Amino acid sequence: MSQIRIVLKSFLIHATIASMDQVAQIREKLDIVAFIGEYVKVQRAGKNFRALCPFHNEKSPSFMISPERQAWHCFGCKKGGDIYSFIMEYERMEFPEALRTLAKRAGIELVSSYQQSGLNSQKERIYQANSFAKEYYHYVLTKLPAGKTALAYLKDRGLTDQIIETFHLGFSPASGTALFAYLTKKKQYTPAELIEAGLAGQNSRGYFDFFRGRVMFPLIDHRDNVVGFSGRVLDPDAKVSKYVNTRETLAYHKGEHFYGLSVAKDAIRREEQIIIVEGEFDVISCFQHGISNVVGVKGTALTEAQVHLLARYAKKLTFCFDGDSAGQEAIKRSLIVVEKKDLTPTVIAIPGGKDPDESLQKEPGLFKKAVREDIGVYDYLFDQTVASVNRETPEGKQQIAAALLPIFAQIKNAIIKEHYLKKVSSVLETSYESVEKELARLIQKQPIVNEKKQTTTKRSQEEILEEYLLALIIQSPHPKKSVEQAIALLSEVLPKERAYQKLFFHLLEHTTQAEHFDGEKFGASLPKELSTSFDTISLVPIPAFTDEDKFIAEIASVSRKLKHFYVQQKMRQLTTLIREREAVDDTEAIARLQEEYSSLLHALSDK
Secondary structure, eight states: OHHHHHHHHHHHTTSOHHHHHHHHHHHHHSOHHHHHHTTSOOEEETTEEEEOOTTSOOSSOOEEEETTTTEEEETTTOOEEOHHHHHHHHHTOOHHHHHHHHHHHHTOOOOHHHHTSSOOOHHHHHHHHHHHHHHHHHHHHHHSGGGHHHHHHHHHTTOOHHHHHHTTOEEEOTTSSHHHHHHHHTSOOOHHHHHHTTSEEEETTEEEESSOSEEEEEEEOTTSOEEEEEEEESOTTOSSOSEEEOOOOSSOOGGGOEETHHHHHHHHHHHTOEEEESSHHHHHHHHHTTOOSEEEESSSSOOHHHHHHHTTTOSEEEEOOOSSHHHHHHHHHHHHHHHHTTOEEEEOOOGGGOOHHHHHHHOHHHHHHHHHTOEEHHHHHHHHHHHHSOTTSHHHHHHHHHHHHHHHHTOOOHHHHHHHHHHHHHHTTOOHHHHHHHHHHHHHHSOOOOOOOOOOOOOOHHHHHHHHHHHHHHTSSOHHHHHHHHHHHHTTTOOSOSHHHHHHHHHHHHHHHOSSOOHHHHHHHSOHHHHHHHHHHHHSOOOOOSSHHHHHHHHHHHHHHHHHHHHHHHHHHHHHHHHHHHHTTOHHHHHHHHHHHHHHHHHHHOO
């Protein structure tokens, strides 16, 4: 957890003592187990809790959480820290945003001295600039003459005042510099900051607004930060792109966000289903017709980051893409990442193959019926493929196999995969074995992707035992008694080189002075370089012992094994020293070293 302390120090170096107290106050008020439990499924493991790590793929849980230490650590990817570091890592936040988010959750109002201390990051400044721009665009659309044409356009498309307000729709004036002037003169932003936020540009004639003469759709993330905008041109015959999005910035990455998620997330949790459409008007039309669990994808297919985000809200993911070939291909590409998250993918077959907006405008009843009757994505793709070719010809059968087998190959569940392979063999009127052979051939042809392996430093057996023994002591019912038991065996041979070895001596000092072991006081008393090691041993998984006697016996057994290692190590060192002294005929030193060696030999044989 020392890494997070460094982060906190860098952000708080100019803050007041009161704000530093608030950082600790927020950490103490929030239950780290309950908080992390909202992101991953946690299970009790003795004094601690374990889960599958959300930061790397694993089948066996190595992610541990300590309620006593209010800390977490993954023994797979080696990441760890406190509640601040978790939300910063998981949500890709910087510290000011993490502090603001956790303060709100804890019901603590941050002191103004912190908020005014100039510690806002560059990303935070972009969020603020975008928020001001959102309010400005909305004001232009709803209050100023410059927005009349755009407002009439939206009303002609059936949008109500409530929907316009809900989605904070706006209009960017065509004048070219109106927003730039507002943000630089009224809100004290520099031109460089506005360019960095994607709100302005610069040419030989000076600065200009990036969005001009467009209906504005604010892109708001699931934490209610305005990360960017999508602008739609009003004139359908204009010789420019119909839609323009904020370019990639520190705050906006197209492959990580959805349109409408900030508005839809409660309905998604309630319905336990996420409907994914392609465009902004598709999302808005669904909302107007009472379908609220809808988001718009900002791209042609889902990315891993997007699926990772959606998996937090619901397990059922329903595609409602356009019925053209591009929409079908986007579904197929998305399935690769959807399968990794074990989500349930389905499809809404839009009547007439239209997009959701057009379908709702013309046949809302049929569209709502299609929503209620969504079908499994693999059944949908199977039916679409079989209907599109002549399966009576060898060429048609080959096309069906080539289209469907790569899709079915990625299904993780063996039973479901076999079900669809049998459907393919049936429709092709061939044996199941032939389909399996063709599938194997196709898999062999696919390029091998070398996944980046984590490099780990191999630890010695002694270090592993030290970590385990310390974990047993710290997590035992009586740490004071346990450390005394271990030190009684190790005190004469225990080195002071590695962090874990130093922790033994600090433990002995603490338990000697204190009547009872206090983990919080002990952790606070440690040198900074040992804090991370202490957090780690507090989280190391240990067996579930049936009674205290077996716990004590395990501590004694591990202590004896460590003593054996330490004695052997010391004997090897003495052997080297004896040879060195023999080379110079130092009889006095040789006798002393041999006596020490004999003493260790006796200790080694002592059971």
